[in-house]
Amino acid sequence: MNSNIIAMPVVIPMLVGIITIFFYKSLKWQKIVAGLGATINLIIAFVILQETYLNGMIVLPVGAFPAPFSIVLAADVFGAIMVVLAAIVAFVTLYYSFLTIDKGRESHFYYTLFALQIMGINGAFMTGDIFNLFVFFEILLLSSYALLVLGGEPYQLQEGFKYIILNMISGVVFLIAVAVLYSVVGTLNMADIAVKVAEAPEKGLLTAVGMTFLVVFGMKGALFPMYFWLPRSYFAPPAAIAALFGALLTKVGIYATIRVFTLIFNYDAGFTHYMILLLAGFTMFLGVLGALSQMDFKRILAYHIISQVGYMVMGLGIFTPWAMVGAIFYIIHHILVKSGLFLTAGVASEVLGTTDLRKLGGMAKTNPALAWIFLILGLSLAGVPPFSGFFSKLVLIQAGMEVERWGIVFVSLIVSFLTLFSMMKIWRFAFWGTTPEGVTPLRGKAYWKLLPPAAILMVLTIVIGLNAQFFLKYITVAADQLMNPQIYIKAVLSI
Numbered sequence: 001m002n003s004n005i006i007a008m009p010v011v012i013p014m015l016v017g018i019i020t021i022f023f024y025k026s027l028k029w030q031k032i033v034a035g036l037g038a039t040i041n042l043i044i045a046f047v048i049l050q051e052t053y054l055n056g057m058i059v060l061p062v063g064a065f066p067a068p069f070s071i072v073l074a075a076d077v078f079g080a081i082m083v084v085l086a087a088i089v090a091f092v093t094l095y096y097s098f099l100t101i102d103k104g105r106e107s108h109f110y111y112t113l114f115a116l117q118i119m120g121i122n123g124a125f126m127t128g129d130i131f132n133l134f135v136f137f138e139i140l141l142l143s144s145y146a147l148l149v150l151g152g153e154p155y156q157l158q159e160g161f162k163y164i165i166l167n168m169i170s171g172v173v174f175l176i177a178v179a180v181l182y183s184v185v186g187t188l189n190m191a192d193i194a195v196k197v198a199e200a201p202e203k204g205l206l207t208a209v210g211m212t213f214l215v216v217f218g219m220k221g222a223l224f225p226m227y228f229w230l231p232r233s234y235f236a237p238p239a240a241i242a243a244l245f246g247a248l249l250t251k252v253g254i255y256a257t258i259r260v261f262t263l264i265f266n267y268d269a270g271f272t273h274y275m276i277l278l279l280a281g282f283t284m285f286l287g288v289l290g291a292l293s294q295m296d297f298k299r300i301l302a303y304h305i306i307s308q309v310g311y312m313v314m315g316l317g318i319f320t321p322w323a324m325v326g327a328i329f330y331i332i333h334h335i336l337v338k339s340g341l342f343l344t345a346g347v348a349s350e351v352l353g354t355t356d357l358r359k360l361g362g363m364a365k366t367n368p369a370l371a372w373i374f375l376i377l378g379l380s381l382a383g384v385p386p387f388s389g390f391f392s393k394l395v396l397i398q399a400g401m402e403v404e405r406w407g408i409v410f411v412s413l414i415v416s417f418l419t420l421f422s423m424m425k426i427w428r429f430a431f432w433g434t435t436p437e438g439v440t441p442l443r444g445k446a447y448w449k450l451l452p453p454a455a456i457l458m459v460l461t462i463v464i465g466l467n468a469q470f471f472l473k474y475i476t477v478a479a480d481q482l483m484n485p486q487i488y489i490k491a492v493l494s495i
Helices: 003-022 027-055 077-100 110-126 130-149 154-185 190-199 204-221 230-235 239-263 269-292 297-318 321-352 368-382 388-402 406-431 452-466 468-483 485-493
Strands: 058-062 071-075
Touching (some): 003 058, 003 077, 003 110, 027 058, 027 077, 077 239, 077 452, 110 239, 130 154, 130 190, 130 239, 154 204, 154 230, 190 239, 190 485, 204 239, 204 269, 230 297, 239 269, 239 321, 239 485, 269 297, 297 321, 321 388, 321 452, 368 388, 468 485
16 A cells, blocks of 8 residues: 555645635635545545554655655554544544534634644654654644634633643753754654664663653643643633543643653663553542542543543553553543543533533433433443443453552552542433523434534444454554564664
8 A cells, every 4th residue: 555645644634724724704615624624534544544454554754765864654553543533533523513613713713723633633643753743742732722712711711821831831841852862862763763772872861861751741641740731721612622632632642652652762661661650540540539529510521531541551551562452442442432521511511501510400301312422421431341441441450460560450440430430420410300490401403413423432432342352453453563662663764
């Protein structure tokens, strides 16, 4: 297959972003272009995944020079899985945007910014160059800044300002880490960096650089103690944007952490990965405590992003093949379920006009379809069988027990029970009981149109749970490639 295909997840949303600018006077054509782009992107993402699974990595040197002298795009199964997940989330959240985003936001280049967001996310998953990882981070962050404050509401502007400042600081630190790394190894190609780092006689400075990357990616991925910015920032925008952010933005940071600490900084796992394991435990436990303290649908879900990120890096911290399977499985599960839950929060807001649990109630009776969608997604997030959350957590717990990491196993089990408790808290206040006096729940055609995006994600968590063995085939190949970095190095440097 022509290796140019791995440029398409970057090129297609870039073209959508450009074309929608020219249709700035026609929201109808903006929607058509954006919808068509999202559909093509989804199809191409599945093609890339199948190709990498069957035939190995796809590598594209962007320019006339071979690696490591040219910028390289590289797709292994892990990267392809992430692109597929991004395409699914983009598709459903864009559909929900068509239904719920107000004309004011749409007329201020909402679909252009949406497309550029996906471009940056896909580029981060596809790049094989550490500096261009920084570049794609900046693209997705710039678009996220605008999406976060689009609408100009005071709370949005307040939280958007904090979000921008913190990410500017992390961007500067990221750039400094890249500069120091380049000064030591003399290359920006990640495969070539891995070779040079492995050959370096003294690794003290390199370990310091690795820890700097951990701080940078930890801030972007909402790891302890760098997660403080997330709950309020993700509460501010409309549900469609919150679903996109909650599903994908932190996962770019987690993807980068996994990529760098399996490919490059893998020589002293006893220190680096043990530190990651400690951060995982604190992240999941403190995140779930934050969720338990909230009385708002969206705020609870925002804190659970933090908590669930801990499970993903738990697999990296354990750093065995089975643990990496669990980490990837959990990323797949969480991206789909978290996006679906934010969309249910959005529908709940449309139904009763708020996400404040104290002002909700009775939706299990008045809106049973929404209740079932939330219940299945919430149980999956908590790890209840037979949904995807159960099997992904089971793999992680098995991996921890195999290497006798009893502390993190215990924390992960406690956090699962607390997650279930918080989901039942939402159920009790929002879906049980009676409808608040003086409020008429949204029903009819306007209500039913809102359900398909979350319903699609609900079906996916059921399908993945009931067919875990099938999905494990792809995930196991992805984990094997991560645990054997020579596969990546050979594929990139032989081009």
